Amino acid sequence: MTDVSKHDSIAAEGAVYYLFGATGDLARRKLFPALFSLYKEGKLAEDFAVVGLARRPRTNEQFRADLLESIGEFCRYKADDSQQWERFASHFVYMSLDINNVDGFRELARLTADLDVKFDIPGNRLFYLALAPELFGPVSFNLRDGGMLESKGWNRLVIEKPFGYDLESARKLNAQLSQVFKEEEIYRIDHYLGKEMVQNIQVLRFANAFFEPLWNNKHIANVQITLSETVGVEERGGYYDKSGALRDMVQNHMMQMLAMIAMEPPSRLHPEDLRDEKVKALRSLRPFASSEEVKANVIRGQYAGGELNGKPLSGYREEDSVNPQSETETYFAARVHLDNFRWAGVPFYIRTGKRLPVKTTEVVVEFKNVPDNILFAHRHDLAPNLLVIRVNPMEGIYIKINAKKPGVDNVVQPVSMEFCQSCMIGINTPEAYERLLHDAGRGESTYFTRWDEVAEAWAFVDRIAEAWRGNSPALELYPAGSWGPARVEQLLAEDGFHWWPVNGQAEDNVIWISGGPK
Numbered sequence: 477m478t479d480v481s482k483h484d485s486i487a488a489e490g491a492v493y494y495l496f497g498a499t500g501d502l503a504r505r506k507l508f509p510a511l512f513s514l515y516k517e518g519k520l521a522e523d524f525a526v527v528g529l530a531r532r533p534r535t536n537e538q539f540r541a542d543l544l545e546s547i548g549e550f551c552r553y554k555a556d557d558s559q560q561w562e563r564f565a566s567h568f569v570y571m572s573l574d575i576n577n578v579d580g581f582r583e584l585a586r587l588t589a590d591l592d593v594k595f596d597i598p599g600n601r602l603f604y605l606a607l608a609p610e611l612f613g614p615v616s617f618n619l620r621d622g623g624m625l626e627s628k629g630w631n632r633l634v635i636e637k638p639f640g641y642d643l644e645s646a647r648k649l650n651a652q653l654s655q656v657f658k659e660e661e662i663y664r665i666d667h668y669l670g671k672e673m674v675q676n677i678q679v680l681r682f683a684n685a686f687f688e689p690l691w692n693n694k695h696i697a698n699v700q701i702t703l704s705e706t707v708g709v710e711e712r713g714g715y716y717d718k719s720g721a722l723r724d725m726v727q728n729h730m731m732q733m734l735a736m737i738a739m740e741p742p743s744r745l746h747p748e749d750l751r752d753e754k755v756k757a758l759r760s761l762r763p764f765a766s767s768e769e770v771k772a773n774v775i776r777g778q779y780a781g782g783e784l785n786g787k788p789l790s791g792y793r794e795e796d797s798v799n800p801q802s803e804t805e806t807y808f809a810a811r812v813h814l815d816n817f818r819w820a821g822v823p824f825y826i827r828t829g830k831r832l833p834v835k836t837t838e839v840v841v842e843f844k845n846v847p848d849n850i851l852f853a854h855r856h857d858l859a860p861n862l863l864v865i866r867v868n869p870m871e872g873i874y875i876k877i878n879a880k881k882p883g884v885d886n887v888v889q890p891v892s893m894e895f896c897q898s899c900m901i902g903i904n905t906p907e908a909y910e911r912l913l914h915d916a917g918r919g920e921s922t923y924f925t926r927w928d929e930v931a932e933a934w935a936f937v938d939r940i941a942e943a944w945r946g947n948s949p950a951l952e953l954y955p956a957g958s959w960g961p962a963r964v965e966q967l968l969a970e971d972g973f974h975w976w977p978v979n980g981q982a983e984d985n986v987i988w989i990s991g992g993p994k
């Protein structure tokens with residue numbers, strides 16, 4: 477297994493970072509703060525430059541002022557050392573450029589030559605496309621045609637989601653990018669793969685004698701993955717109303733989480749080995765063969781008016797920039813199966829939605845009960861053992877086991893033992909974008925998605941979207957602030973299971989050994 481700590485300390489190689497979409501929301505909220513955190517931690521040395529690119533005019537001074545404001549608002553480090561700040565900011569320049577105009581790219585090549593000399597950069601180029609996806613192809617062509625790919629160093633293209641709208645459009649996009657960049661030069665961001673606890677899944681699984689021997693259908697009854705959000709669509713209706721939860725969260729983040737849980741152990745932690753295993757897991761997802769199967773296994777919902785923590789909330793169709801007759805789903809739940817030796821017969825229940833009661837990302841692995849409840853059959857039904865991986869906002873794991881109730885013969889008490897990473901390390905762990913930018917800067921592609929993974933995920937999702945076009949199943953409304961359409965409980969009840977509480981919502985009868993959930 478890769479020595480993660482050793483890897484982590486390696487500074488990114490000297491490079492020019494081109495931030496396309498530098499005046500946009502993603503740059504402001506995530507990318508500028510990530511660059512500053514990396515600089516603070518010595519993961520960006522002095523041999524780098526950042527060129528902000530977008531159409532609107534900005535002087536370098538205005539751009540640096542935007543940078544400072546964004547860091548003040550969103551970064552986990554403060555820019556409180558003025559000398560250090562000046563040094564950092566001096567690496568940033570801005571150039572107004574329209575992606576559709578190749579002449580701008582020629583000018584960019586001239587600017588780059590100056591930056592290489594000024595900061596002693598060995599010709600390495602990292603192009604970050606924080607842009608609408610329809611611009612990914614044109615940027616790539618103009619980078620090539622404008623002479624931006626001719627230096628002696630490496631070229632890397634980092635692209636944001638969504639990668640297409642369906643398999644066909646994703647293929648077209650990939651074909652465009654492949655005319656300019658090799659697959660190993662393309663870093664497709666799925667920011668869930670940059671989350672600490674998502675990366676921890678492989679360590680928990682493969683570095684503990686406890687788990688891997690039990691990680692199969694002989695011992696696991698079901699797996700539950702929840703990606704719930706309290707926010708609504710906010711100001712992103714223009715994008716979201718065309719996308720919906722299936723394309724916004726399931727095709728990418730949910731499929732990646734599922735693959736990390738379900739994959740076979742890779743023989744090495746080389747990026748390609750891990751990605752080979754993830755793609756095999758995705759390939760073994762049982763495709764829904766008909767709209768009846770989709771109807772029986774999938775639930776799609778949309779939030780209506782409701783309330784959360786006493787605050788009234790409007791329905792999705794009342795949101796600005798959303799079509800008032802919109803049929804877009806803001807909630808998705810499904811029962812899926814993987815047809816392979818390890819997982820045959822084990823249901824994976826997945827759910828994600830907006831305007832749910834809590835913000836949480838959590839995986840619950842429910843184990844099968846001990847064979848015959850010989851000792852306790854007439855006294856208690858034993859609660860199943862659980863392994864819970866808490867990804868966000870709290871990071872950690874806990875296991876739920878059965879123990880003897882002190883002082884009472886043969887009475888069993890469920891107890892939970894917790895490793896609360898956030899409590900021990902604080903919530904000041906690296907942001908996903910920080911980690912991924914750092915990885916891209918040092919050529920570590922493990923936590924970026926490869927084309928074949930993306931294609932497999934689209935193939936699975938497209939069948940669901942196809943059934944939905946025939947209105948199967950119908951869209952169900954749920955009150956904002958609730959856990960989604962009522963049928964979601966039934967999905968598990970049909971198999972004799974139920975959703976376990978998430979976000980540390982303790983069950984009444986469980987004793988917590990390490991303080992309890994936060």
Ligand SMILES: NC(=O)C1=CN([C@@H]2O[C@H](COP(=O)(O)OP(=O)(O)OC[C@H]3O[C@@H](n4cnc5c(N)ncnc54)[C@H](OP(=O)(O)O)[C@@H]3O)[C@@H](O)[C@H]2O)C=CC1
Binds near residue numbers: 501
């Ligand atoms: N915001 C977020 O939290 C997330 C965003 N993403 C993805 O990241 C990408 C960017 O999102 P976001 O920052 O929110 O989008 P914004 O709409 O906020 O920003 C888009 C950027 O593109 C620039 N731009 C648009 N057209 C051109 C053009 N012809 N030439 C040059 N620049 C252009 C705009 O600048 P100007 O108008 O000055 O040209 C602006 O800087 C999208 O793919 C999105 O899906 C993914 C996950 C989360």
Ligand SMILES: O=C1O[C@H](COP(=O)(O)O)[C@@H](O)[C@H](O)[C@H]1O
Binds near residue numbers: 705
């Ligand atoms: O990619 C996206 O993710 C966010 C949720 O991310 P998280 O890190 O806060 O869990 C989601 O709100 C957004 O709709 C989606 O585009």
